[in-house]
Amino acid sequence: MPSKILIIDDEASILNLVTAYLRPEGYEVQTAMDGRAGLQAAQTFKPDLIVLDIMLPEIDGLELLTRLRRESAVYVIMLTAKNDETDKIIGLSMGADDYLTKPFSPRELVARIKAALRRLHSKDDSPGNQMMRFQHLIIDPAGRRVWVDDQEADLTSTEFDLLKTLATHRGMVLSREQLLEQVWGQNFFGEIRVVDVHIGHLRQKLTPHHGIVTVRGIGYRFEAEKEST
Secondary structure (H helix, E strand, O other), rough: OOOOEEEHHHHHHHHHHHHHHHHHHOHHHEEEHHHHHHHHHHHHHHHEEEEEEEEOOOOOOHHHHHHHHOOOEEEEEEEEOOOOHHEEEEHHHHHOOOOEEEOHHHHHHHHHHHHHHHHHHHHOOOOHHOOEEEOOEEEEOOOOEEEEOOEOOOOOOOHHHHHHHHOOOOEEEHHHHHHHHHHHOOOOOOOHHHHHHHHHHHHHHHHHOEEEEEEEEEEEEOOOOOOOO
């Protein structure tokens, strides 16, 4: 089945342009021009990925993102004003997985979407990617699920990929640049702070057993102890 993409933007020209790029790639695309219609579409269409503008009528993009995160871990790419760093950080802190600034290249957006969907749909059941068991923490790459002390953690797609990358390289220091390349892909050219924001989310959701250590000036290291056998 084709991946489903929902685009929420109040500019018809953007909706038409992005749709024209996505449909020839085989995606099923639905659009909405305000936040209320976008929320309804997200609930009924059940997209694999949402492209969400911050500036929307009815319900603005940040409020819509908050409502989406109450019921879904769907991958969200936010569209922000070109020079508004505040919107970017707020959007990421509220659960956006990625962002693009307007005006943007539709080719870049398609590349971001393809990279995200590849990660989401990859079958991670190879011998080197079996269940990872640590004290207090279990990571299931094939099912893309995580448990802390037998309680399942509600992670977004990006948070899961970030944790899995750190856990796969347990004991190694990974720079922010390395994490960007492995989790967001080579086509990501946004702020490096996106890594720090998502690390913060992970720590909150996995507390007190996140096992993620900050290596000042470099990046992060995963230090959770493996489960004893």
